[in-house]
Amino acid sequence: MAVHTGTMSESIVISAVQQKKMKVFLRLITGSDSKKGRLEINYKGEWGTICSHGFNHVDAAVACRQLGYCSGQRISNNYVNDGIGNIWLVDIHCSGSENKLINCTYSSDASHCSHEYDVGVHCYLSCPAEEDEGLLRLITGSDSKKGRLEINYKGEWGTICSHGFNHVDAAVACRQLGYCSGQRISNNYVNDGIGNIWLVDIHCSGSENKLINCTYSSDASHCSHGYDVGVHCYLSCPAEEDEGLLRLITGSASNKGRLEINYKGEWGTICSHGFNHVDAAVACRQLGYCSGQRIPNKYVDDGSGNILLVDIHCSGSENKLINCTYSSDASHCSHGYDVGVHCYLSCPAEEDEGLLRLITGSASNKGRLEINYKGEWGTICSHGFNHVDAAVACRQLGYCSGQRISNNYVNDGIGNIWLVDIHCSGSENKLINCTYSSDASHCSHGYDVGVHCYLSCPAEEDEGLLRLITGSASNKGRLEINYKGEWGTICSHGFNHVDAAVACRQLGYCSGQRIPNKYVDDGSGNILLVDIHCSGSENKLINCTYSSDASHCSHGYDVGVHCYLSCPAEDDEGRLRLISNFVEHKGRLEINYKGEWGTICHTRFDHVDAAVACKQLGYCSGEMIPSNYVDDGQGTIWLDDIHCSGSENKLINCTYSIDTSHCSHWYDVGIDCFLNCSTENEVNSVLDYKQLLLIAVPTIGVLE
Known part of the structure; x- marks a missing residue:
């Protein structure tokens, strides 16, 4: 029997033999557990520690027997408080038959060792016979068959490290506990134990009747309670033909929902990792449907309880899902990945x-x-x-x-x-x-x-009738096309004057041009064509290249065209007139273009351009007058950006643009034509005088 001396926080355990002889040779410096602590030796009349280099379980057993215990084992340096004073012995080696540690071989040269390597031992309270060793128990929560596995080893309860522990080992443990079989569960689902971690690296063949009969190591010094083994023991182990009933946990549709399986006597879910439509078809046929498919996890309500199977793989010929290959280790899966299936109500030919x-x-x-x-x-x-x-x-x-x-x-x-x-x-x-x-x-x-x-698919030569949805002018408005039997608009993206000319010729006009979207009333219904591109030689707009995908377009971009009433020969085009009030040689300049009278935008229009226009009208010359002295016109603004060299006999022969979309009638050109031009010097003098006048009174106008 051993006695204890010392304080409550650290006590000294002395063997009965040593006590009797009053000559102490070994002692344990312990904490809360009187049989476990730092081993010290009285050597040469002084107490000191032992270096753990080379010290093993056999050496610890000899020391514990000397201290009055039946046996013991070495514990990791991590669990031993550092000693002080002398480090007496090192490189101890016992055969196991010695009755005193000092009788083992050793070295007294511990100069290379420090107190952080002081030996610690755990002495056993009892050493039961082999057949009595290794009782098991489950530390459970709400489920009595699932929890942390503990073993009674050397007279004390402790946990088992999960390193190397697998389903075969769990099955042996569960059979020892009275269940038919079982499996290991993930450490995530196991509450950490306390006290000793007894065994590690357990390996069972599966035929053992007790876990202690499997191979194992008792050196769990590298393990912590975060790795305590947990097992799930099965309530029943049905015959192979009875295993694997299925059910659907459904919502509003009875043929669609979360798939659950009865495995080892318990209902649980299936992890969707690796689960596919073939697997779902097998499951649905087992449930009595003709076939089925997997549905996404986001449409499946999370289950609860056990996740029983994972990594299912079916060939498709199986009559039961349990006959497919699978894994029962779903420790890495959560209910967010529960399998859902949609079983088909019918499988028509x-x-x-x-x-x-x-x-x-x-x-x-x-x-x-x-x-x-x-x-x-x-x-x-x-x-x-x-x-x-x-x-x-x-x-x-x-x-x-x-x-x-x-x-x-x-x-x-x-x-x-x-x-x-x-x-x-x-x-x-x-x-x-x-x-x-x-x-x-x-x-x-x-x-x-x-x-x-399409309501109709006319022959190619009959496809693509056009119409103009007009306002006050019958030759100007929104362009619509009859395509596949329906009237609709055309998107203006990519549509230009060449395309408009083709459309107008198809409508019976000589030519035409595109007009800005802001002058086109929005259509309704289908937008049928977009990205039209014509070379100009086509006789129908539908013969140009185009796209029928106008999904990105809106009616705010419906095409509008202005078709020309006439297309006179080049030498007949461009007659001019002056719209005047009190003075017949001064007023708003208008041009007849493509058979219609319209105004001219004054952007870049200057005196040289005005002189050409006046000479065309029969005057000797002329000049531009400011817009604020010109009455606004109406109707079409035909030309813009006119630039004349001065030698032209007609304004239409100058360079110009027909894109007047940015212009309004406020900017209509006005000119003042000279009644006579006596001499060039007189004309220049008049112009100089006008320039001086304009400098003095800048609101009259601007001469360039």
Whole structure:
């Protein structure tokens, strides 16, 4: 029997033999546990510590027997308080048969050692017979069959380190506890223990009846309670043919929800890692449906309790999900990844699959496209869906053809999104015959496909009638086209004067030009064409290149054109007139261009240009007058940026622009034509006088 001396915080344990002889050779400097602490030796009449270099469990057993215990083991330096004074011995080596530690071989040269390497030992309270060693218990929470595994070793309860511990080891432990089998659970789900960590690196073959009969190490010095082993013991272990019942935890639809399995007598969820449509089809067939597919985790309510299986892989021929390959180690998975499946209500023959319908608004031939797939209606994701695919769908619906419309014009659907990444060659008679993917998990109803099916598909020579929606002038307004049997507008992006000339010639005019969007009333209905580009030789606008995808355009950009009433020969074009009030040789200048009278914008118009205009009108010369002395005109502003050299006999022969979209009638050109030009000097004198006058009275005008 051992006795204790010293303080409460640190006590000295002296063996009975030493006490009897009154000659102390070994002692334990302990803390809260009287059988565990720093080992010290009385050597040469003085107490000192022992260096742990080379000190092992056999040496510790000899020391503990000398101290009156049945046996013991070395403990890690991390758990030993540093001593003080002499370090007496080092490199101790015992055979195990010695009755005193001093009888083992050793060295007394510990000069290379420090107190942080002082030996510590854990002496055993009891050393039961081999058949009595290793009782187990579960420290559980709400579930009596699941928790931290503890072992009674050398008379004390302690935990087991999970390093190297696996499902086979857990099964042995659970059978020892009276269950049919079990598995290891993740450290995340195990509350940390306290006290001793007894065993580590356990390895069982699976045939053992006790965990202590497996191979193991008792050196758990590198382990902490954060790695304590936890096990889940099974309530029942049904025969193979009875294992693996399934159920669906559903919401509003009885054929869609979270998949759960009864495994080892308990219901639990399945982790979706590696789970695919083939696996879902097997599960759905087991549940009595014809087939099915996996649904995204975001549409599955999180389960609770055990996650039983993971990494399921089925070939597709299995009649039960449990017959597929799988892992029961789902420790890395959470309920946010619970598997969900959508089981099909019916699996029609290939030729009967894939009915289509249009969910429309005011136009019966335009709307959201839906498909009946596996017995249920659902939408189609627009990713990768194009006009060729839309044409196939529309032909299936009984129309001659069609095109895709922008998602902006499609009302969001509800329920299933069945197909995505559809690709048709154009020859298919059903959309379901095109290639596609049924994994639309990355898609939302904001991307539901919409199509515009054509009411008619006229022959190429009959396609593309045009009309002008006009106001007060019958030759000017919004341009509309009849395309695929419907009237609609044209987007002005890329539309220019050459394109307008082609359109006007088709309408029966000699030519024409585009007018700015601000002078065009917005249309309604379909915007049919965009990015039109004509060479100028076409006899119909539809013969030019174009795109029918105007999804990015709005009616604020509807094309407007001004068609010319006449296109006179070059030498007949450009007659001029003066609109005057009191003086017939001074007023607003107007030009007859393309058969119509209109004004001229004064941007860059100068005296040289005015002189050319006046000479064309029969005067000897002239000059420009300020806009504020010119009455505003009305109708078309024909020309702008006129620049004359002065030698021209007609204003139309000068350079100019017909883009007057930035100009208003406030800037109409006015001129003052000279009644006579007696001599060049007199003309110059008049001009000099006018310039001086304008300098003195700058509000009259500006002479360049």
